[in-house]
Amino acid sequence: MATTGTFGYRLSKSREGEVKIENLAKVRRQLKNLSSDVDYRAMEFLPVNKSIAAAVLGDAKAYVPIESGTLSGTMRDAATKTSARVKAGSKAVPYAGPIHFGWPLRRIKPQPFFYDAIDKRREDIKRRYDALVKDLIKKYDLDDKRRN
Numbered sequence: 001m002a003t004t005g006t007f008g009y010r011l012s013k014s015r016e017g018e019v020k021i022e023n024l025a026k027v028r029r030q031l032k033n034l035s036s037d038v039d040y041r042a043m044e045f046l047p048v049n050k051s052i053a054a055a056v057l058g059d060a061k062a063y064v065p066i067e068s069g070t071l072s073g074t075m076r077d078a079a080t081k082t083s084a085r086v087k088a089g090s091k092a093v094p095y096a097g098p099i100h101f102g103w104p105l106r107r108i109k110p111q112p113f114f115y116d117a118i119d120k121r122r123e124d125i126k127r128r129y130d131a132l133v134k135d136l137i138k139k140y141d142l143d144d145k146r147r148n
Contacts, residue, residue, distance in 0.1 A: 053077035053084040059117035
């Protein structure tokens with residue numbers, strides 16, 4: 001687990017919120033090339049991305065500081081065929097960033113609720129994507145070395 005700096009950002013050379021899966025880009029590219037009639041990437045990745053985003057969101061809601069509940073009420077998941085994301089805040093609730101990352105000039109300490117949720121789920125996320133990639137390689141015969 002990386003340490004958190006003055007502004008709540010992770011002190012690491014890599015992007016701590018990311019989970020990187022080897023061969024994922026290659027499998028996505030091969031699925032895209034299978035057929036122009038069916039969007040296999042949306043069909044196969046979207047449900048997994050939605051479930052991962054929902055799980056991280058559920059955990060983040062347990063970590064978010066509650067005073068009035070307004071910030072928690074703006075938290076949402078945003079999954080697409082290429083990513084799973086969680087978001088907080090809105091125009092009416094612009095303080096999600098300062099709460100998560102901190103604001104030293106205002107003496108607001110970081111409370112990295114999204115980082116905590118992702119850290120809790122990191123191994124589970126890796127396992128789910130790893131299983132998905134292996135299943136797709138087998139299901140669509142993508143293991144052929146001649147394909148790009």
